Structures are given as C-alpha cells and as structure tokens.
Amino acid sequence: MNVPLSAGQLLPASAPARFAEQQNSRLLINCYAREVALQEHTLAVLASAAPPGHHGQVLEISLPRMDSWLRIGVLHVSATANFEYTTDVYLRSGAQPWRLAGWHDVATLIIEDLSRRTETPFNNDLLQQIGDSIATMNDVLARHPDQSPLLGRAPMTALEAYIDSEQSLVTGHPFHPAPKSRSDWSPAEQRVYSPEHKASLRLHYLQVPLAWLHGDGVDDQSVQALHHLAGGLAPDNGCAIVPMHPWQAGWMQRQPGIAAALRSGAMRDLGVHGAAFRTTASVRTLLAADAASFIKLSLNMRITNCVRNNARHELQGALTGTRLYRALREPMRARFPGFHVLDEQAYATVDIPGADAAIADGFGVLLREGVAGLLHQQIQPVVCAALFGNGAPGRQRAFALIERYALHHGLGLEQAARAWFAQYARTAVHPTLHLLFEHGLAFEPHMQNTLVGLDAKGAPVSFIVRDLELTRLAPRAHHLAQAMALEPATLAALCCDDERAWIRIGYCLFVNNLCEVIAAIANGNHALSLGLWGVLRDTLQDYLAQFPNPSASRRIQGLLAGEPLPAKGNLLTRFMRQADRQASYLPLYHPLGVVNSAAASSIL
Known part of the structure; x- marks a missing residue:
C-alpha cells in the first residue's frame, strides 16, 4: 500500500491560497471528466506526455467545441474518474503551446464549453460560486493550517474525536464544482458559523402564537425533548418558542412578513439563550453538548446545490422514514447488528397566515438522535466524508486506520487494506440492499449522511445512517406510507418507482460512498484499487447467496456483468441553475464486471 504521495501530502502552512486554487481546479476536472468527457469519449490517460517536466501518466481531456485540451498528471487510470492527481492543470488552445492554467482559466473554459454544448449563455453565477468556494477554503486553511491525521494529534476523548471529524472537511465534496461556496455569508460570518472554523453556537429564539405552530413527533418523549430546546425560556400563555440558527434569525427578521409580525407584537424576538451547540459537517445541523441529540435548523442560503431550509414535506418525510424503520429495527438488528439508523424524533415549523412557503420553511427545525448511545457502547463514530471524501487529510486518516488495523492483526498493509474494506463493505452494503x-426503503447513505463506527483496533464494526428527510419508498412500500394519512406533498415526495429508488442507492451508496472509499484506501495504488473492487464483487455475490430476491438478483447481476451505476451531475445541475431534485444521473462504468474475486472471506 502506498504511503500518501503528492496527492496525499498535507498542506504546507505557507500556501493556503495556492492549495485552494489547485484543489478547486481538480474538483472541476473531476466533475467535467465524469459528467461530460466520459460520456462523450473525449478523455484518455496517456503513458507519457506533457505537462512540461512531468514523466508519468497524464490525463488528457479534449474540448473540441473550444478547440482546447486540458492535461494533468495522474497516478493511475480510473474507470470511475476517481483520479489521483500529481501536477497542476495545463491548457492548450488551438496551435498554441501548453501553458499552466489557473483555476479561473479552467473554470472559464469548462463553463464556456457547457454553454456551447447546451446553446445557453455563459453562467457567471457558477463562476462566482467557484470563486466563493476557493475563498472559503483559503480562509479556513489560513486560520487552521494543521490538518494532520486524527491519530497524530494530541489525545482526544471519543466525543472530541467525533466532533473533529465533523469539523475537518476542508476540501468538501470531491465531485462538486463549488463545495465550499457560501456566498450569503461574509468572511466574518463564516468564521462564526462554519464547522471548518470549529464553531459552536447558541440558538436564537422567537416566540410565536401557538396556533401558528405545526409539529409532530414519533412519540411523546420526542415532542417533549424538542420543547426542552427552548433555552430555559417559558412561553407566554397561548404561545410557543421556536429555536433558530442565529444567522437565520437575522435573515427572517429582514423579511417583510416577519418584520410586520414583530412590530405588531404577534411575534417576539427573545434573542440568544441556552447552552452552545457544536456545528457539524452539514453546516445547519448542530450537536448538543451532551451528544444526545442533533438539531437540524433551516438556513435560507445555498450550500452546494440546495437552499437549506426545512420544507414541511421534508420534515414529515424524515419522521415517516423513522416510523417505517422502527417497525423493522429489531429484525434488522438481529440480521445486521452493526447497522444503525439515527432516529428523526420530532419537528416543528411555523405557518404564518398569509406568508409564502419560503417564510414558513425558514422556521423548520428537526430533532435527531445523537451519538451518545454509540459512544456509550465504546464505538468511535467518524463521519465517512472525513476519511474518504476529504482530500489529503482524509487519506492520511484512512492510512493511519489501516496501519493500526494491520498492526493489531499482524497483516501487511495491502492485506489489511483489503480486510478492512471487506468488513466496511459488508457492514454497509448488506443492510442497505436488504432494506x-x-x-x-431507500435512505440516502452518501458520505456526509453516514458514519463509520470503529472499535478499539480501528476496525469498522458499525455503519450508521442519518438524515432521513429524503427517504424514498419503492412501490412495495407505498401502501405503508398511504396508511399513514400523510399530506399529499409528503406522500408524493416519498413514493417513487423502482428505478428512482435504485438510483438513490446506486448513487449514494456505490458512487458517492464506496467509490470514494476504494479510492482513498488505494491512494494511487492501481493494483490495490482493483483488489478492492474484487472485494466489493465478493460482497455483492455473498449478499445474493444469502438473500436471493429476484429484484436484487436483477440489479446485482447487472452490476457484476458491467451495467453502469448512476452518477449525479452536480456540475450540470449547477450550470443549468436547477434544483437538486432536477439533477440528472449519468451512466458511470466501473470495474465490477472485469475484476477477479478477491476471496474476501479468506483475507483473515
């Protein structure tokens, strides 16, 4: 197994701006390669070529609409576009010589190419979002240059280590053009509110008439727990207290309908109260000091593809996901003891008479089960994205885990890597496919929505799913939702056909999660990467041997025969200014159909 090379080296403290620009150029290459070049067959890995002074393999992307080419050094070929880069990006236009390309060159070229491809105007908003993402990353790295591995730092408690994993996602989503864009926040606000700046926040409270409040809970205890987040405040008679993110409170108070309610006295601003919560990777979800609960708040600002407020149908969908899973939890626990779903416990939102939906959604708050129970069981939860979707710091952490696992089991590093991944894949894949x-039942098990639970030896013993607002139900589960007397918008959002349910799992689990896990563990070692794909092939075959469902057989045998996975088009979605629900999914070919069995069962 490779010790991290240039693609895995930690950031020099003196070069945050250059790193941020280089990283975002690579993210654009990731997106364009997967969403456009692979689809149009304009991508190749060359054995030896420019850029100047580089003698290894080079990824070349042709942009014939622009009469241009991009080149960047890579460690290996990747069918899924999970490349490990070794150089800056180089650009050639027409007959001109190759030249070093900055992020603005790369972004402008790609956006203009997409404009010509779709016959639409140049998207200046996307260019601005990319610049915002770079500025955010630069500011984080300039103020927090130490992104060394978790195990290489001063000793932490299990809770501190978990919080650290939530707050250390420096580079963000590896297949998004602007993963750190937060243009609605000033630099000063980012430093106060962002998890990357290790922020902790006290909640801001508004009092509203009880008749305006709408909510639900999976049980009475959950409803009471949500009410206990009132920061020690007691509402006036006939009123209720609603917690808000402090930035959101300011945004809401600037809206005319809210300002009028405050002036009339129908609504009261109670200010900031109570204990501080720790920010997590999603930015708007906060962890209570005792780790017993998360609170997911609304933010009327765009983060990646979405404005992050909590629509009522999403809140209801989250509780529906919990209710459906609770009915299955005991048999699932018996079959898959390492699989956990964090309960969505209760929600509240406010419906102001005459206000539009954006205002109502801006109040939405959701209470979620925390990680205290996992910590009590001596399980160390770590956000999967902190290990496998976080560039160099993540790879360093993953390597440290594999090294520790190897020492405990007396294995060589490559053998340990295959054994570790076999355990992770089995723990994640089998229960997700079974559901x-x-x-x-299709949850959303992508990198930021999942935690890996580690034992004392660094082994992955648990796979934890959270954030059920985008739960989807295939036709076999529609009758369960229809029996719950849900609002029409909630029912319409939850229920989908078999193809859409498969796309949810195919993308979130396989493309967004497992592809990244394999790339992070292999870290440029192509032979090891293929070996890990072989482990995944065995994992899927083992599932079919245990659960020979005809629907599972059709999908899994298709993958093993080389049918593509669905890859989400984040670049195209942002370029077309589409909502996330309108995102396109593109075919992504993978090695499952050509790799040999890894004999995972005999690794240990």
Whole structure:
C-alpha cells in the first residue's frame, strides 16, 4: 500500500491560497471528466506526455467545441474518474503551446464549453460560486493550517474525536464544482458559523402564537425533548418558542412578513439563550453538548446545490422514514447488528397566515438522535466524508486506520487494506440492499449522511445512517406510507418507482460512498484499487447467496456483468441553475464486471 504521495501530502502552512486554487481546479476536472468527457469519449490517460517536466501518466481531456485540451498528471487510470492527481492543470488552445492554467482559466473554459454544448449563455453565477468556494477554503486553511491525521494529534476523548471529524472537511465534496461556496455569508460570518472554523453556537429564539405552530413527533418523549430546546425560556400563555440558527434569525427578521409580525407584537424576538451547540459537517445541523441529540435548523442560503431550509414535506418525510424503520429495527438488528439508523424524533415549523412557503420553511427545525448511545457502547463514530471524501487529510486518516488495523492483526498493509474494506463493505452494503429489495426503503447513505463506527483496533464494526428527510419508498412500500394519512406533498415526495429508488442507492451508496472509499484506501495504488473492487464483487455475490430476491438478483447481476451505476451531475445541475431534485444521473462504468474475486472471506 502506498504511503500518501503528492496527492496525499498535507498542506504546507505557507500556501493556503495556492492549495485552494489547485484543489478547486481538480474538483472541476473531476466533475467535467465524469459528467461530460466520459460520456462523450473525449478523455484518455496517456503513458507519457506533457505537462512540461512531468514523466508519468497524464490525463488528457479534449474540448473540441473550444478547440482546447486540458492535461494533468495522474497516478493511475480510473474507470470511475476517481483520479489521483500529481501536477497542476495545463491548457492548450488551438496551435498554441501548453501553458499552466489557473483555476479561473479552467473554470472559464469548462463553463464556456457547457454553454456551447447546451446553446445557453455563459453562467457567471457558477463562476462566482467557484470563486466563493476557493475563498472559503483559503480562509479556513489560513486560520487552521494543521490538518494532520486524527491519530497524530494530541489525545482526544471519543466525543472530541467525533466532533473533529465533523469539523475537518476542508476540501468538501470531491465531485462538486463549488463545495465550499457560501456566498450569503461574509468572511466574518463564516468564521462564526462554519464547522471548518470549529464553531459552536447558541440558538436564537422567537416566540410565536401557538396556533401558528405545526409539529409532530414519533412519540411523546420526542415532542417533549424538542420543547426542552427552548433555552430555559417559558412561553407566554397561548404561545410557543421556536429555536433558530442565529444567522437565520437575522435573515427572517429582514423579511417583510416577519418584520410586520414583530412590530405588531404577534411575534417576539427573545434573542440568544441556552447552552452552545457544536456545528457539524452539514453546516445547519448542530450537536448538543451532551451528544444526545442533533438539531437540524433551516438556513435560507445555498450550500452546494440546495437552499437549506426545512420544507414541511421534508420534515414529515424524515419522521415517516423513522416510523417505517422502527417497525423493522429489531429484525434488522438481529440480521445486521452493526447497522444503525439515527432516529428523526420530532419537528416543528411555523405557518404564518398569509406568508409564502419560503417564510414558513425558514422556521423548520428537526430533532435527531445523537451519538451518545454509540459512544456509550465504546464505538468511535467518524463521519465517512472525513476519511474518504476529504482530500489529503482524509487519506492520511484512512492510512493511519489501516496501519493500526494491520498492526493489531499482524497483516501487511495491502492485506489489511483489503480486510478492512471487506468488513466496511459488508457492514454497509448488506443492510442497505436488504432494506431496498426486501422492504422498499431507500435512505440516502452518501458520505456526509453516514458514519463509520470503529472499535478499539480501528476496525469498522458499525455503519450508521442519518438524515432521513429524503427517504424514498419503492412501490412495495407505498401502501405503508398511504396508511399513514400523510399530506399529499409528503406522500408524493416519498413514493417513487423502482428505478428512482435504485438510483438513490446506486448513487449514494456505490458512487458517492464506496467509490470514494476504494479510492482513498488505494491512494494511487492501481493494483490495490482493483483488489478492492474484487472485494466489493465478493460482497455483492455473498449478499445474493444469502438473500436471493429476484429484484436484487436483477440489479446485482447487472452490476457484476458491467451495467453502469448512476452518477449525479452536480456540475450540470449547477450550470443549468436547477434544483437538486432536477439533477440528472449519468451512466458511470466501473470495474465490477472485469475484476477477479478477491476471496474476501479468506483475507483473515
């Protein structure tokens, strides 16, 4: 197994701006390669070529609409576009010589190419978002240059280590053109509110008439727990207290309908109260000091593809996901003891008479089960994205885990890597597929929505899913939702056909999660990468041997025969200014159909 090379080296403290620009150029290459060049067959890995002074393999992307080419050094070929880069990006236009390309060159070229491809105007908003993402990353790295591995730092408690994993996602989503764009926040606000700046926040409270409040809970205890987040405040008779993110409170008070309610006295601003919460990777979700609960708040600002407020149908969908899973939890726990779903416990939102939906959604708040129970069981939770979707710091952490695992088991590093991944894949894949094919339940197990639970030896013993607002139900589960008397918008959002349910799991689990895990663990070692794909092939075959469901057989045998996975078009979605629900999914080919069995069962 490779010790991290140039693609895995930690950031020199003196070069945050250059790193941020280089990283975002690579993110654009990631997106364009997967969403456009692979689809149009304009991508190749060359054995030896420019850029100047580089003698290894080079990824070349042709942009014929622009009469231009991009080149960047890579460690290996990747069918899924999970490349490990070794150089800056180089550009050639027409007959001109190759030249070093800055992020603005790369972004402008790609956006203009997409404009010609779709016959639409140049998207200046996307260019601005990319610049915002770079500025955010630069500011974080300039103020927090130490992004060394978790295990290489001063000793932490298990809770501190978990919070650290939530707050250390420096580079962000590896297949998004602007993962750190937060243009609605000033630099000063970012430093106060962002998890990357290690922020902790006290909640801001508004009092509203009780008749305006709408909410629900999976049980009475959950409803009471949500009310206890009132910061020690007691509402006036006939009123209720609603917690808000402090930035959101300011945004809401600037809206005319809210300002009028405050002036009339129908609504009261109670200010900031109570204990501080720790920010997590999603930015708007906060962890209570005792780790017993998360609170997911609304933010009327765009983060990646979405304005992050909590629509009522999403809040109801989250609780529906919990209610459906609770009915399955005991048999699931018996079959898959390492699989956990964090309960969505209760929600509240406010419906002001005459206000539009954006205002109502801006109040939405959701209470979620925390990680205290996992910590009590001596399980160390770590956000998967902190290990596998976070560039160099993540790879360093993943390497440290594999090294520790190897020492405990007396294995060589490559053998340990295959064994570790076999355990991770089995823990993640089997229960997720079982929920889909046996029960019609599709959660969203992508990098930021999942935690890996580690034991004392660094082994992955748990796979934890959170954030159920985008739960989807295949036809076999529609009757369960229809029996719950849900609002029409909630029912319409939850229920989908088999293809959409498969796309949810195919993308979130396989493309966004497992592809990144394999790339991070292999870290440029192409032979090891293929070996890990072989482990995944065995994991899927083992699932079919245990659960020979015809629907599962059709999907899994298709993958093993080389059918593509669905890859989400984040670049195209941002370029077309589409909502996330309108995102396109593109075919992504993978090695499952050509790799040999890794004999995962005999690794240990």
